[in-house]
Amino acid sequence: MKTRLTTALALALGLASPVAAQDAILNVSYDIARELFAELNPVFAQKWQEQTGRSVTIDQSHGGSSKQARAILEGLPADVVTFNQVTDIDVLAEGGLVDENWREAFPNQASPYYSLPAFLVREGNPKNIDDWDDLAQDGVQVIFPNPKTSGNARYTYLAAYAYALDKNNGDQAAAQDFVKKVFANVPVFDQGGRAATATFAERGIGDVLITFEAETGGIARQYADAKLERVTPSLSVLAEFPVAVVTENAEDKGTAEVSKAYLDFLYSPEAQRVLARNFNRVHDEGITAEFAANFPDVKLVTVEDVFGGWDKVQEEHFAEGGILDTVFVNQ
Amino acid sequence: MTPVTPPAALAPRQDRKAQWLLIGLAVALTLFIVVVPLLYILWRALSEGLAVFAQNILAPDTLHAIWLTSAVAIVTLPVNLCVGIAAAWLIARFTFPGRKALLTIIELPFSISPIIAGVCYLLLYGRQGLLGPALAAADIKILFALPGIVLVTLFVTGPFVAREVLPLMQAQGSEQEQAALTLGASGWQIFRRVTLPNIRWALLYGAVLATARAVGEFGAVSVVSGAIRGQTMTLPLQIELLFNDLNVVGAFAAASTLTLIALVVLVLKTLIEARTR
DSSP states (O other), X not given: OHHHHHHHHHHHTTOSOOOTTEEEEEEEEOGGGHHHHHHHHHHHHHHHHHHHSOEEEEEEEESOHHHXXXXXXXXXXXXXXXXXXXXXXXXXXXXXXXXXXXXXXXXXXXXXXXXXXXXXXXTXXXXXXXXXGXXXXXXXXXXXXXXXXXXXXXXXXXXXXXXXXXXXXXXXXXXXXXXXXXXXXXXXXXXXXXXXXXXXXXXXXXXXXXXXXXXXXXXXXXXXXGTOEEEOOSEEEOEEOOEEEOHHXXXXXXXXXXXXXXXXXXXXXXXXXXXXXXXXXOSOHHHHHHTGGGOOOOEEEOHHHHHSOHHXXXXXXXXXXXXXXXXXXXX | OOOOOOOGGXXXXXXXXHHXXXXXXXHHHHIIIIIHHHHHHHHHHTTTOHHHHHHHHTSXXXXXXHHHHHHXXXXXXXXXXXXXXXXXXXXXXXXXXXXXXXXXXXXXXXXXXXXHHHHHHHHHHSTTSSSHHHHXXXXXXXXXXXXXHHHHHHHHHTHHHHHHHHHHHHHHOSHHHHHHHHTTOOHHHHIIIIIHHHHHHXXXXXHHHHXXXXXXXXXXXXXXXXXXXXXXXXXXXXXXXXXXXXXXXXXXXXXXXXHHHHHHHHHHHHHHHHHHO
């Protein structure tokens, strides 16, 4: 115990000298990705061992992705980030920690997998919820977190908005009207995605939960007894899960090579298979076909195409007094 | 329990009724605010059997969280004791300019929300903070590691010992110490033979409170921890994490461990009291 205490103290104080042939990297990630990376990391560790003869430990830190970005700016020694918001890596790039052309460093704009806002309904779908239209009906209770604090909910807002634009031939006023109706059906706005899940699944409030498709699959599995059913709307917004090497830290610690290899690994067939099994959509067509049951057809639009990019969305929709504030009447 | 009966003239029947009503109210409140929730934690933790409970406690991350929390408590306690006694002694025995100000500063952490303490340390020691660049140049890691957690815990637990010891020292006055001095005792002898025995209960009580707080601190630690699993997660952080990960049994198991640590501290206090008496 005493030696362990001393070792741990030394480690914590950063005094221990690195052991030869041993790599360690810290993956700082978004809140709900723990199970996913806990499954991916051992696969990478084995691969890295085979390729280089070196062992690697991957430490994980999970939290709201904006909070995590803030911690990295203040010195949390992340080697790589795997986030669910492009804007949070942009913040690191502005702070000089991540290369400013980070989106070109890896394929698919540095997003190894993607997801979309999708629905989860109660057993037998008693309210017949099949698409966004059904959420605006009277007497339907919709659950999603507060878009002011949750990136997950911002995607829900954008998806509902994009659907209404598509249906009304781009009529902004009609789209805002529609989104307002959906928001009026939300009885509680939780802080984050997991809290909304608890409201829906644990407390039994609401007829439909809207969250990332990657999460709906996991919840349906976790609460198998409740026989929750996944529903994929006809149209949704593509949500990227961007990754980047935190160049400044990695070069400092001499982990640039293993960090890049770790993120490259996320694009490999093995990793993509793990991702797809956990309901994350991947670009590899063969693997998508393998897990076709996980991924019903959906028309996906991007924030760039419909809203002209994140900067514009931020300015027009989410800024103080933006469109979100006008439809978000029951906050 | 025999209620202390005041002379008959002073205790008409209604008053006794009121007495029982108040006692009943106090018991009911204690039951529902303190006892039932604590028992419920244990019950939920054990709801899926002892094996599942043990398995959750022995999960490497939870085990590490228990160790880290104990380490933080063990490191902060002696510092709190020394600084607390020194501060109380200084304020009780001497008058000097700034004495009132010192007292206020010592009590400041009581009135400041722990989250502010965390953010202050972030702004001071962070990479973008005041001391950040100098610390980075010297390769000293404070935030997102044990030193940062210990520092904020010290901030939050700082006032307890001094706050408990000070009133006692002031009430007792310095006559005994002066007597010892005239009899030729050295400074250390006076402290060990006179001062310390006089304040030992207050000191113990302060230590218990400080430790309980150090073990349970959440807000300040959450800001400076960085939430690296198996490295900088203290037990309270781990409980929240397990709860958010929808691992209810794990969360309650960890919570019951924290409760257990608190109970052990209380039992220790009682034992020491009984022995020294």
